[in-house]
Amino acid sequence: MTATRSAERSPAAPRAGLRRQVTRFAAIGVVSTAVHLGLFAVFETLGMGAQPANAVSLVIATLGNTAANRWWTFGVLGRRRLATHHGQALLVFAITWLASTAALAILHARDPGASTTTQTLVVLVANAVSTAVRFVAMRSWIFRAR
Template sequence: MTLTEEPAEPTPQTRRQLPSFLVIGVLSTLFYLGLFVAARWFTNPQAANLIALAVSAVANTAANRRFTFGVVGSQGVVRHQLQGAVAFLIGLGLSSGALALLDVAVPHASRVVEVTGLVAANGLATVARFVLLKVWVFRTR
């Protein structure tokens, strides 16, 4: 893009998909955080993060498959979940990194501080997830 070009406008399809993606994202984040807090009762932050993120990522991909991108039926569901696993790995890297950084910066941080760090990491992962789902997993052929 040159200095005189206007930034590209989102397509009408993207504008229709964003509200659904945002609602699913908020619900998935709340589900993930609830699972994380519950798992922290019996395990360390990294293991709790892995458990919570793995469960919520499968649910998130399934919900976005159906409601954001309008894919119904069982055809391609395994492929979509495997492709969604890439977004899971990005989210795991960001959230695990945030927890590791937090452990160094604030040893023995409270659950509130852990959750705050995870919310920030999850926000970055959400942007990556939408881009991956839109341009790779559920791209229109």
């Protein structure tokens, strides 16, 4: 089987290297968070509203995050199980989305006129809280060695 038709493991990211996985996951997470927060701020500033801006920007960032972690962090190559991996990641996405949605709802209840900067910081904190859950889900469920 070729790498394009199977879900082979890449030698670039061996399954056993927890430290390497955490480091790579963190690097991808920083980039994904920057994309999420940047898009959120742009969409919110353009009048989309905080909750829709959060949902749209988080979906975009999650798709990129999953693809990058699949290849670089967990060393999965090829198209085999690609749709399944993205589907599972979207289920995990729900955790992040619920955390950030709840955080924004609490902020808006306390400060209905919160600035885009304040809203963006609240989304950042909510993302930080859900990051550990995402890593464990990716390592133990989505990209576990079969």
